[in-house]
Amino acid sequence: MRNTALIVPLLLTGALGGAQEHHDRAPNDPFTLKPLSGDVYALYGRGGNVGFYVGPDAVVVVDSQFKDLAPGIVEKIKSVTDKPIKYLVNTHHHGDHVGGNEVFRHFAVIIAHDNVRTRMLASPAEILRDFPARVEAARKAGNEQQAKQLSEQLEAAKSVKIEEIGAPVLTFDSEVRIHVGDETVQVWHTPPAHTDGDAVIYFEKANVLHMGDDFFKKVIPFIDVAHGGSVKGYLVALDKVIAKVPASVTIIPGHGEVTDLAGLKAFRQYVADLLDAARKAKAAAMAKDDFLKQVDLPAYKGYSGYADRFKANAASAWDEAP
Numbered sequence: 001m002r003n004t005a006l007i008v009p010l011l012l013t014g015a016l017g018g019a020q021e022h023h024d025r026a027p028n029d030p031f032t033l034k035p036l037s038g039d040v041y042a043l044y045g046r047g048g049n050v051g052f053y054v055g056p057d058a059v060v061v062v063d064s065q066f067k068d069l070a071p072g073i074v075e076k077i078k079s080v081t082d083k084p085i086k087y088l089v090n091t092h093h094h095g096d097h098v099g100g101n102e103v104f105r106h107f108a109v110i111i112a113h114d115n116v117r118t119r120m121l122a123s124p125a126e127i128l129r130d131f132p133a134r135v136e137a138a139r140k141a142g143n144e145q146q147a148k149q150l151s152e153q154l155e156a157a158k159s160v161k162i163e164e165i166g167a168p169v170l171t172f173d174s175e176v177r178i179h180v181g182d183e184t185v186q187v188w189h190t191p192p193a194h195t196d197g198d199a200v201i202y203f204e205k206a207n208v209l210h211m212g213d214d215f216f217k218k219v220i221p222f223i224d225v226a227h228g229g230s231v232k233g234y235l236v237a238l239d240k241v242i243a244k245v246p247a248s249v250t251i252i253p254g255h256g257e258v259t260d261l262a263g264l265k266a267f268r269q270y271v272a273d274l275l276d277a278a279r280k281a282k283a284a285a286m287a288k289d290d291f292l293k294q295v296d297l298p299a300y301k302g303y304s305g306y307a308d309r310f311k312a313n314a315a316s317a318w319d320e321a322p
């Protein structure tokens, strides 16, 4: 699935959360539950993976996907516990991770990095700035349906009130901990990687780590440089996280299957190989255009999204490589 086609339902469902989203899972079963250790669960869906912890008196949820899926997510959580959902942590501001906030905000405290709130509140203005050209482009391409949907979002952005945006109400700059029962939920801001508001969430006792979109498992990442993301930053962020967690950790990526530290390191290798290819081309005095025509990392061709996003990753790597 391509980003362009997916931006549309994001905002139509009312989630003025972010102008980007990206997902690679077919929407055949958006509520697949995977129990992990220590009362932590992964919930696979149409957008970014959800994680949640069931404590003795409260549930902590990580990410909320889309507004239209949020009631189903809540229902799925209710199928394993009758404890109240008290906290929702957002890993970053993209619509496929915060779209359901509009549902969760009525019963949960929404927590995220400072920049997530800033980005979400800035989203209507971004739509007003960027969407007229996109409506025009869609019309020119003969895609009337897309033009109509974009226009509707443009109209919605004109009248949306700040209090209608499901932005986090509790924000932090470096880290925060949520204490529920005997579990400590560590929320760490990472150096800019996917965006400049990324957080990863570590359920300490359960030894489960939710990486948000700092980690795409066997999926070519989207690196949102327009919102502070960075290829080099990914390496710094990943190394920091890898150094902090035990080797036996179970990891929920932002997109793709639940995995382990080896899976995370394989993704780190992709980012390292990408930067290395750009660095070598620059050292050989190759022009950017030629690099982008030639660049290919066959080892990662099997990853989902290679055809869609690899060249964009390579362009960002070129811009950042020494």
Ligand SMILES: [Zn+2]
Binding pocket: 021, 022, 092, 094, 194, 213
């Ligand atoms: Zn994202």
